Amino acid sequence: MSQPIRSALVSVYYKDRLEPLIALLQEHGVTMYSTGGTQQFIEEQGAPVTAVESLTGFPAVFGGRVKTLHPKVFGGILHRRHEAADLREAEQHQIPPIDLVIVDLYPFEETVASGAPEADVIEKIDIGGISLLRAAAKNFRDVLVVSSRDQYAAVTALLQAKGCATDLEDRRHYAAAAFEATSHYDTQIHRYFAESIKNEVGTIKNSTNQENTNNQQSTINNQPATSLRYGENPHQAGTFYGDLNALFDQLHGKQLSYNNLVDVDAAVLLMQEFDAAGPAACAILKHTNACGVAQADTLQQAYLNAFSCDPVSAFGGVIIVNKPVDAATAEELNKLFFEVLIAPEFAPDALLVLQSKKNRILLRQKPVQLPTKQIKTLLNGVIEQDFDRVVEGAANFRTVTESAPTAEEIAALEFALKVCKHTKSNTIVLARAGQLLASGVGQTSRVDALRQAIEKARSFGFDLQGAVMASDAFFPFPDCVEIAGEVGIRAVVQPGGSIKDQDSINACNRLGMAMVLTGVRHFKH
Numbered sequence: 363m364s365q366p367i368r369s370a371l372v373s374v375y376y377k378d379r380l381e382p383l384i385a386l387l388q389e390h391g392v393t394m395y396s397t398g399g400t401q402q403f404i405e406e407q408g409a410p411v412t413a414v415e416s417l418t419g420f421p422a423v424f425g426g427r428v429k430t431l432h433p434k435v436f437g438g439i440l441h442r443r444h445e446a447a448d449l450r451e452a453e454q455h456q457i458p459p460i461d462l463v464i465v466d467l468y469p470f471e472e473t474v475a476s477g478a479p480e481a482d483v484i485e486k487i488d489i490g491g492i493s494l495l496r497a498a499a500k501n502f503r504d505v506l507v508v509s510s511r512d513q514y515a516a517v518t519a520l521l522q523a524k525g526c527a528t529d530l531e532d533r534r535h536y537a538a539a540a541f542e543a544t545s546h547y548d549t550q551i552h553r554y555f556a557e558s559i560k561n562e563v564g565t566i567k568n569s570t571n572q573e574n575t576n577n578q579q580s581t582i583n584n585q586p587a588t589s590l591r592y593g594e595n596p597h598q599a600g601t602f603y604g605d606l607n608a609l610f611d612q613l614h615g616k617q618l619s620y621n622n623l624v625d626v627d628a629a630v631l632l633m634q635e636f637d638a639a640g641p642a643a644c645a646i647l648k649h650t651n652a653c654g655v656a657q658a659d660t661l662q663q664a665y666l667n668a669f670s671c672d673p674v675s676a677f678g679g680v681i682i683v684n685k686p687v688d689a690a691t692a693e694e695l696n697k698l699f700f701e702v703l704i705a706p707e708f709a710p711d712a713l714l715v716l717q718s719k720k721n722r723i724l725l726r727q728k729p730v731q732l733p734t735k736q737i738k739t740l741l742n743g744v745i746e747q748d749f750d751r752v753v754e755g756a757a758n759f760r761t762v763t764e765s766a767p768t769a770e771e772i773a774a775l776e777f778a779l780k781v782c783k784h785t786k787s788n789t790i791v792l793a794r795a796g797q798l799l800a801s802g803v804g805q806t807s808r809v810d811a812l813r814q815a816i817e818k819a820r821s822f823g824f825d826l827q828g829a830v831m832a833s834d835a836f837f838p839f840p841d842c843v844e845i846a847g848e849v850g851i852r853a854v855v856q857p858g859g860s861i862k863d864q865d866s867i868n869a870c871n872r873l874g875m876a877m878v879l880t881g882v883r884h885f886k887h
């Protein structure tokens with residue numbers, strides 16, 4: 363339905379590029395209404411223009427916060443030209459129709475990007491302009507809306523071609539663009555506010571990405587929300603829902619990143635295996651897998667042993683210990699570039715040493731219980747499971763070979779199993795009592811995991827003679843045991859449960875190795 367434009371409201375922040383459109387409207391005798399600065403600009407073009415105040419009979423007030431927000435303006439845009447009742451009301455209240463709305467919004471995004479103070483940013487939240495766009499777009503049946511300077515040239519050409527009239531489809535097209543513009547604008551405002559309330563309580567209900575997150579509401583609703591600098595990668599937005607302050611006192615360093623949090627989680631779960639009242643323990647993690655774990659009489663020695671497991675991977679890692687960090691340990695730690703150190707306490711002199719690097723994150727862990735359920739997003743929902751809290755020890759070991767493991771081997775097997783449980787499947791862990799020697803992590807075959815572990819152990823100078831092996835799941839074939847035997851592994855722990863268990867047991871017997879079964883699988887996907 364072609365509809366002529368007889369009146370227009372023009373209210374634009376940036377006035378550039380507008381001249382040809384104003385000239386065309388003038389040429390077609392369109393009645394123009396305008397706000398302060400825009401009115402002045404149109405007058406300078408030599409075109410007749412009516413101040414919006416003359417239309418409303420009300421001045422712009424509150425420093426321009428209210429200029430166009432008036433029934434005469436919005437009634438002029440929103441009344442339905444095909445409804446007799448609307449037309450009657452418009453006449454009764456002397457509301458002239460407005461057929462075209464041209465708005466260029468306050469530059470909110472630009473103001474935020476300039477680093478302007480909050481008061482200036484807030485004043486750049488356009489209220490009247492965005493309302494004009496919404497009103498005009500809603501009434502696209504009767505009104506054409508122009509919501510961006512980028513549209514001026516195309517709209518000028520369109521009106522030139524159609525004799526200052528538009529068809530319904532033209533108006534629908536520009537209405538859609540206007541709603542895209544208002545949606546983008548409000549998203550930027552939301553982002554600004556979300557940033558500024560970092561570390562404050564927020565809920566997923568406030569998220570603009572409602573569609574994708576609706577199904578997760580029950581899992582993260584009402585959790586404090588912390589905007590992260592980004593997600594796993596800089597092009598991914600990231601937010602943490604949870605209360606870190608309940609778990610840690612951050613004593614030093616930058617804000618925890620998404621990847622830091624993932625590794626800290628893995629570190630905390632691994633260290634739960636090592637009793638705080640037992641020997642000193644230290645674990646170094648990279649990408650959620652341990653690349654060094656050790657127990658010793660002193661924390662310094664535990665750290666040195668953990669570090670020696672894979673000094674290359676330790677670089678940039680997340681470290682966790684089960685004892686207060688003392689000065690001697692801090693001196694050793696200080697030689698390494700690491701991201702995060704988690705400890706139950708830091709001695710004052712240790713803290714002084716460790717605080718020498720600006721970005722290093724130091725977390726004092728509080729003795730609080732973690733949740734009992736583990737939840738992950740998956741497809742269009744979430745999956746939930748109990749945490750893997752089964753702890754096995756010698757009491758659960760069932761020896762299935764002719765020779766049984768020695769006491770020292772049992773201690774090593776227990777240790778290896780703790781690490782194995784917290785390493786990505788498929789995994790093979792090689793250890794001695796109190797020290798991880800190497801692991802094969804996240805491999806698609808168990809043999810690959812073993813080969814990787816052997817190669818790593820050798821590359822860092824470990825002799826595997828007399829070491830032990832733990833596997834997160836059963837051996838479907840005897841190949842792993844045979845390879846382990848060749849390199850000197852003496853004892854093996856695995857859940858068992860393969861129909862070919864006996865083949866692996868036979869291989870152990872042939873090679874003089876001990877094997878114990880636990881009956882508990884520890885997949886970690």
Ligand SMILES: NC(=O)c1ncn([C@@H]2O[C@H](COP(=O)(O)O)[C@@H](O)[C@H]2O)c1NC=O
Binds near residue numbers: 373430465490
């Ligand atoms: N307050 C209002 O009623 C109002 N009506 C229109 N504006 C905005 O005022 C600007 C134009 O102002 P001026 O013509 O005075 O330069 C435009 O960016 C427009 O989006 C308003 N300003 C902010 O909300």
